[in-house]
Amino acid sequence: MTLSMPSSALLVSRELPALQYTSTPDRFDETWEAPLSTLLGLGRAAGADFIEFFLERVNYISCLAEDDVITSLSPRLSTGAGVRVFCGKADCYVSTNDLSFSGLRAALEKGLSIMGLQLPVPNAYVPEINLELLRDYAMEKGKEVWLLECSSMREMGEVLLAANAQLETKATHVQSRRAVYFRDWQEVLIAASDGTFARDIRLTQSVGYNLLCADGAHRSSISKRAGDTSDPSFLRVWNYSLDAEEVAESAGKMLYADYVESGTYPVVMANHFGGVIFHEACGHLLETTQIERRTSPFSERKGEKIAHESLTAWDEGLSPTAFGTIDMDDEGMPAQRTLLIENGVLKNFLADRAGSLRTGHPRTGSGRRQNYTYAAASRMRNTYIAAGEHSLDNLFASIDKGIYCKKMGGGSVGATGQFNFGVDEAYLIEQGRITKPLKGATLIGEATEIMNKVSLCSKDLDLAAGFCGSVSGSVYVTVGQPHIKVDSITVGGR
Amino acid sequence: MLNITDLATDTQAIAHKLGIEKFDIYGSSVDETSVQVDQGKPKQVKASNRAGVTVRVWNADQSMGITSTTDIHSLGIELALKTAQEASLFGVKEHVPDFSPEAMVAITTKSDEMADQAPVSALIENLVKAEKALLSAHPAIKDVPYNGLAQRDVERFYLNSDGAIRNEARSYTSLYLYSKTREAGKKPRSAGAYRISRSLDQLDIESCLKEAAEKTISHLNYQKVKSGKYTVVFSPEAFLSLLGAFSNLFNAQNVLDKQSLSTPESLRTQIATSLLSVYDDALHPANVAAETFDGEGTPTRRVSLVANGTLNSFLHSAGTAKRLNAQPTGHANTGAKVTVGSHFYHVLPGVAAEQSYSLADAEDVILIDDLKALHAGVKALQGSFSLPFDGWLVRHGKLTSIESATVAGDFLELLRSIIFVEPEAEMTPAGVCPRIWIDKLSITGE
Numbered sequence: 028m029t030l031s032m033p034s035s036a037l038l039v040s041r042e043l044p045a046l047q048y049t050s051t052p053d054r055f056d057e058t059w060e061a062p063l064s065t066l067l068g069l070g071r072a073a074g075a076d077f078i079e080f081f082l083e084r085v086n087y088i089s090c091l092a093e094d095d096v097i098t099s100l101s102p103r104l105s106t107g108a109g110v111r112v113f114c115g116k117a118d119c120y121v122s123t124n125d126l127s128f129s130g131l132r133a134a135l136e137k138g139l140s141i142m143g144l145q146l147p148v149p150n151a152y153v154p155e156i157n158l159e160l161l162r163d164y165a166m167e168k169g170k171e172v173w174l175l176e177c178s179s180m181r182e183m184g185e186v187l188l189a190a191n192a193q194l195e196t197k198a199t200h201v202q203s204r205r206a207v208y209f210r211d212w213q214e215v216l217i218a219a220s221d222g223t224f225a226r227d228i229r230l231t232q233s234v235g236y237n238l239l240c241a242d243g244a245h246r247s248s249i250s251k252r253a254g255d256t257s258d259p260s261f262l263r264v265w266n267y268s269l270d271a272e273e274v275a276e277s278a279g280k281m282l283y284a285d286y287v288e289s290g291t292y293p294v295v296m297a298n299h300f301g302g303v304i305f306h307e308a309c310g311h312l313l314e315t316t317q318i319e320r321r322t323s324p325f326s327e328r329k330g331e332k333i334a335h336e337s338l339t340a341w342d343e344g345l346s347p348t349a350f351g352t353i354d355m356d357d358e359g360m361p362a363q364r365t366l367l368i369e370n371g372v373l374k375n376f377l378a379d380r381a382g383s384l385r386t387g388h389p390r391t392g393s394g395r396r397q398n399y400t401y402a403a404a405s406r407m408r409n410t411y412i413a414a415g416e417h418s419l420d421n422l423f424a425s426i427d428k429g430i431y432c433k434k435m436g437g438g439s440v441g442a443t444g445q446f447n448f449g450v451d452e453a454y455l456i457e458q459g460r461i462t463k464p465l466k467g468a469t470l471i472g473e474a475t476e477i478m479n480k481v482s483l484c485s486k487d488l489d490l491a492a493g494f495c496g497s498v499s500g501s502v503y504v505t506v507g508q509p510h511i512k513v514d515s516i517t518v519g520g521r
Numbered sequence: 522m523l524n525i526t527d528l529a530t531d532t533q534a535i536a537h538k539l540g541i542e543k544f545d546i547y548g549s550s551v552d553e554t555s556v557q558v559d560q561g562k563p564k565q566v567k568a569s570n571r572a573g574v575t576v577r578v579w580n581a582d583q584s585m586g587i588t589s590t591t592d593i594h595s596l597g598i599e600l601a602l603k604t605a606q607e608a609s610l611f612g613v614k615e616h617v618p619d620f621s622p623e624a625m626v627a628i629t630t631k632s633d634e635m636a637d638q639a640p641v642s643a644l645i646e647n648l649v650k651a652e653k654a655l656l657s658a659h660p661a662i663k664d665v666p667y668n669g670l671a672q673r674d675v676e677r678f679y680l681n682s683d684g685a686i687r688n689e690a691r692s693y694t695s696l697y698l699y700s701k702t703r704e705a706g707k708k709p710r711s712a713g714a715y716r717i718s719r720s721l722d723q724l725d726i727e728s729c730l731k732e733a734a735e736k737t738i739s740h741l742n743y744q745k746v747k748s749g750k751y752t753v754v755f756s757p758e759a760f761l762s763l764l765g766a767f768s769n770l771f772n773a774q775n776v777l778d779k780q781s782l783s784t785p786e787s788l789r790t791q792i793a794t795s796l797l798s799v800y801d802d803a804l805h806p807a808n809v810a811a812e813t814f815d816g817e818g819t820p821t822r823r824v825s826l827v828a829n830g831t832l833n834s835f836l837h838s839a840g841t842a843k844r845l846n847a848q849p850t851g852h853a854n855t856g857a858k859v860t861v862g863s864h865f866y867h868v869l870p871g872v873a874a875e876q877s878y879s880l881a882d883a884e885d886v887i888l889i890d891d892l893k894a895l896h897a898g899v900k901a902l903q904g905s906f907s908l909p910f911d912g913w914l915v916r917h918g919k920l921t922s923i924e925s926a927t928v929a930g931d932f933l934e935l936l937r938s939i940i941f942v943e944p945e946a947e948m949t950p951a952g953v954c955p956r957i958w959i960d961k962l963s964i965t966g967e
Contacts, residue, residue: 091858093778096615099858100608103589104601107571119566124573124591134570141566141641180611203779239780239902248902286905289748289929289965319559320666322701381565400569437897442666442701443709445925447909449897469898469907469927473708519898519907519927519965 038065040072041149048128055082055216055226057161062128063218066135067156070112071220072147073139077113079219079380081357082126083399086174089209092187095195100180107399112138116385120402158224164354165214165228173230174212176259183208183262190236190267198238198275200282202246205237208262217359225359231350231503232261233492236270240278247281247466249274249434249451254350254492254503277434277452284464287453287520293429294470294513295422295456300435300491302506304513305340305412307438308446308474313342313367313375314393314405315382316498322442324475329373334478336371337415344392344408350492351408351504358394358403365391367410371479379405397500404499411507415484422483422512429456430468430518444474447519469519483512523550523572525688528593529680532576535599536682541578541606545620545681547816547855548574548593555671556644558652563645574598575816575855577618578605584612587857608857618859621839621849624685624818630804631813635674636692636720643721644670648696651730655700658734661741667699667713672721679818687814694721695950698733702741708924710743712736712891712911717809717950736890739913743922746914746966751887752940753928753962754880754915757947757954759889761866763906764799765951766899767932771801771826771834773841774861782904782933783832785845792832793936797957798871799827801836803851803864807948812864816855821864824850829871830936836861866952870942878941878958883915887964889928904932926966935959 048062063080070078084106091099108131109122121138123130136146147153165171178186187206194204211231218224235252251274255261296304309325317323325333334340344353344362353362358380366374378386379394382405394403423431436449450468454461490507528546536544550572557564575589576598586609590601648670655665671694678688699713714732718724755763767782770792775781783792803821804811814820817839825833835845838853838861854860880888889912898908907929913920941958 096613097611098613099856100611101587101589101857102604102608104597104604105573105589105591107591117563117565119568121567122569122571124571124593137568141568180608184611246903248900286929289927289963319564321664322666400571402565402567437894439894439897441893442699442711445909447894447897447927449894449900449907466903467900467905467907467929469909469929471909471925471927473925517925517927517965519909519929521907521929521963 037155038068038153040069040147040151040153055084055214059216060158060161060224062131064156064158065153066131067218067220068153069146070135070139071154071156072151073144075112075114075139075142075144077220079111079217079358080131081109081399082216083107084214085398086212087209089207090183090187092191092206094204095188095191097184097188100184105398108134109399109402110134110138111402112142114142117142118381122400156220157222158218159222162225165226168354170228170230173228173259177210178262186262186265190265190271193268194236194238194271194275197271198240198278200240200242202239202241207237208234215357217357219359223359225355227354229256229353230259231256234262234265236274238274238278240282242282245282247278249278249281252492255348256350256352257348280464281452281466284466287430287465287468287518289518289520291515291517293426294516295426295429295431296511296513297433298487298489298507298509300493300506301432301511302411302491302508303435303438303493304448305508306407306410306495306504306506307440307448308472308477310342310407310410311440311497312444312474313377314407315376315378315386315388316404318376318386319382324444325373329376331373332371333373334368334371335481337484338368338371338478338481339413340368340411341365341413342367342377342407342410346409346490346505349409349490349505353408356392356394356403357396360390360392360394362408363392377405377407379403395499395502397502401499404497406497406499406502407495407504409490409505409507411488411490411505412484412509412511414486414488414509417483417485419485419487419510422485422510423456424459425483425512426456427458430465431456431461432468432470440474445471446474447471467520471517471519477513477516480514480516481511482514485510523676523678525678525680525686529686531595532598533682535595535602539602539606541602543579543682544576544602545679546574546576547679548572549675549677551673551675553671553673554638554641554644555669556641556648557669558645558648561649561653566641574601576601576605577855578602578609580606580609583617584609584614585617586610586612616840616844618840620681620683620685621817621819623820623849624679624681625683626820628687628813628820633690634692634719635690638672638674639721644672647721647726651698651726654730655698655734659738661702661704662700662734662737663703664701665698666701668697670696677812679814679816681818685818687818689813691810692719693809694718694724696724696726696729698729700733700737702737704741710737710740712740715950719809739920740911740922743924746923746926746964748965748967750961751885751964753959754886754888755957755959756888756890757949757956758951759892759910760868760957761949761951761954762892762895763932764866765863766895766906767901767904768863769901771836771863772861773835773837773845774859776835777841777844780902787832790832791830792933793827793830794939795830795872796870796874796939796942797827797830797936798869800825800867801863801865802867805865805867805953807953808865815851815853817853817859819849819851819853821851836863866954868952868954869946870944870955874941880915881918883918886915888913888915888920906930906932923966926964929963929965935962
């Protein structure tokens with residue numbers, strides 16, 4: 028075998044202005060390799076330890092039907108890029124709307140200057156960064172046609188109006204009916220100085236109802252939302268009749284509900300969106316973002332029992348169509364299935380690149396961001412408590428007086444591990460049976476305590492679409508669980 | 522900075538080419554830098570330079586369509602106008618948004634208040650110093666997990682095909698410090714403070730530090746509180762956050778959409794005790810982030826919302842004002858459906874109170890400093906709230922931190938239960954407000 032020198036000489040930085048890059052303007056493809064490779068080389072020549080470019084193009088539209096009128100149809104077009112520069116464990120992030128070579132170079136230069144670095148002198152050689160062959164999930168999985176196959180503006184309007192008309196027939200004491208839909212089409216390209224070069228197209232859609240009922244001073248508001256990440260026909264096949272029935276029934280029951288009496292109760296939390304309790308009370312505290320800030324009580328407890336032995340939990344990006352599913356994360360790493368807790372024992376944390384660098388926990392394909400203006404951070408994807416062995420009847424039968432939280436609202440966890448959740452639809456449990464609807468409940472507690480109180484899990488695991496806001500913006504996630512029993516929890520009420 | 526005149530000229534030419542006669546554009550550009558530190562070292566520095574515009578197009582049938590874009594070059598504007606033109610085919614046929622009748626009214630308020638951006642190194646240096654000072658304020662303060670120093674130049678503009686053209690530019694610098702304690706055998710406690718000013722030079726870092734430290738230390742010794750009904754005193758920040766969460770009360774678009782606790786008939790009715798008056802005042806001198814015009818180009822102004830307990834006015838866009846036979850108030854956010862939002866609340870005493878109260882001699886009163894998780898615990902359409910809070914039990918003037926508790930109630934009932942509005946107001950980033958005393962609110966503790 029013989030070896031030979033490359034035929035072309037290395038690039039010298041003074042030659043940069045003469046380079047004519049002709050990347051495809053409306054598509055991220057192989058033509059972006061040359062300019063990005065050059066920029067990554069420039070960054071390395073300046074002394075940065077690691078550079079990453081994130082390019083994004085978004086075509087978003089939302090549609091709102093109020094009663095029997097389409098009152099809002101809002102398209103949004105967006106392009107942008109972010110460059111992240113690491114020196115050791117410190118990093119900076121610069122974002123711009125300008126995707127031209129000079130625009131990206133200006134962003135890189137700003138990032139380097141923030142880190143105390145400068146672009147190389149005119150005679151300096153620019154190291155060649157050999158990117159991998161474009162790992163193109165969009166091509167590989169036939170996503171190129173997704174945008175064209177989605178519902179047109181006309182179809183969006185027609186479906187939402189039909190859905191709202193259906194809701195009118197199902198509900199009573201209606202004050203306002205809203206059907207809402209959005210489609211978020213996103214194309215991303217990631218190139219990094221470790222050779223990462225990957226592209227994906229994501230299609231996220233969501234549709235649902237908001238129903239407000241009123242009768243004199245009595246009011247109830249109920250929402251329901253479904254989400255999908257891979258079906259362009261999602262809106263077309265939405266079974267709005269079924270959802271209208273469910274929303275109308277819940278709103279009717281809650282309209283005359285009594286306020287919950289505050290206190291400490293055993294609680295049965297429903298499956299589906301009930302999983303928000305695990306998401307807030309535990310999931311966030313397993314992100315390396317929290318480990319870095321020393322705001323997680325679980326930082327040093329890997330391998331230890333942190334939850335009831337009945338509890339096993341996962342976070343993954345693989346479930347077909349689920350709202351948090353991704354083929355790769357926003358750092359170009361393929362999605363994974365990460366076991367968080369197994370029979371109560373903490374097994375893994377969720378790590379992005381920076382989190383891994385700073386905490387030592389391995390990356391898990393969890394680097395996510397809302398858009399190009401945010402650096403990626405460790406975030407959840409599809410997160411759920413695994414199904415247990417009990418029947419739903421077992422859970423209720425174990426409670427003399429407690430609360431059934433059928434539909435959860437949002438929640439949050441603070442820096443000290445305290446969490447809270449609003450409950451949109453609740454019922455009193457007496458002698459193992461549901462007796463009357465309750466409103467105004469908030470669940471509060473300590474993350475470290477609540478996970479040890481999840482004593483029974485039923486078999487009916489179900490997932491729900493959600494939105495999670497944190498350091499890298501709002502991202503699409505799935506929460507989920509079977510029905511679970513929490514032995515005691517503080518319920519704020521009146 | 523954007524060249525608004527060139528953008529207007531270019532857009533006019535593109536619109537003409539596309540056969541669009543009526544359009545308007547609202548947009549902004551942002552140039553910002555922010556830093557975070559951790560244990561004396563920079564953790565992450567962020568910088569961003571970006572712009573975005575929203576174009577609205579009216580077709581021959583006077584239906585309106587809209588598109589937002591971050592591409593403000595000719596091709597991007599053209600694509601946005603075309604997409605908006607397509608969307609206009611599906612626009613509403615009744616109550617179609619129109620140009621504000623005040624979009625060309627002269628604005629005399631100073632519109633440009635820029636400051637030079639400080640170098641990133643100065644931001645880091647100041648924040649590292651602040652973190653160090655906070656960590657040394659008390660042995661129990663071990664972390665400042667959330668901190669940030671940011672500076673931002675924002676330019677906004679509005680223009681329309683009738684020739685309206687407005688723009689303004691402002692600089693802001695903001696600081697937040699949120700410290701956390703660790704002590705053996707005790708639960709971690711935390712508290713924070715926030716400041717905003719025109720520039721780094723004018724930023725009161727010392728008072729931010731002092732407030733964060735004092736609040737954190739005040740929560741070190743905590744105890745549970747018994748569940749029950751208490752007289753509750755809301756700090757200015759807490760009352761303003763609750764007022765903001767129930768802003769549908771004043772929002773004319775929400776009223777028209779039946780998404781409000783008010784109806785058109787609520788005007789001129791007593792919604793609070795006569796001790797309370799509320800204004801929304803975008804141009805208040807304390808509002809560093811003041812905007813002189815809204816998303817429709819309407820000048821902003823001081824609006825009396827509640828006068829001596831009586832609901833005096835709603836916040837309006839041009840469209841809601843027309844439908845409710847009122848004047849636009851400069852509170853519109855442009856969109857396919859124009860929404861309405863508040864700017865900067867100014868809360869003050871209404872009629873003089875017959876009895877005054879003071880924390881110095883208060884007995885079993887709950888002082889709420891900070892309400893948490895409003896997104897989860899507020900049912901804005903039902904009027905109810907159930908919220909965790911940071912605060913103290915006040916007994917003989919002595920403050921004892923409350924370990925963990927929630928406050929719950931009905932917002933309209935709360936307004937009718939105000940027993941005292943303290944005379945001295947505090948300037949906060951969200952508004953100007955004194956402490957507000959409420960009779961008998963439900964507290965859940967133990």
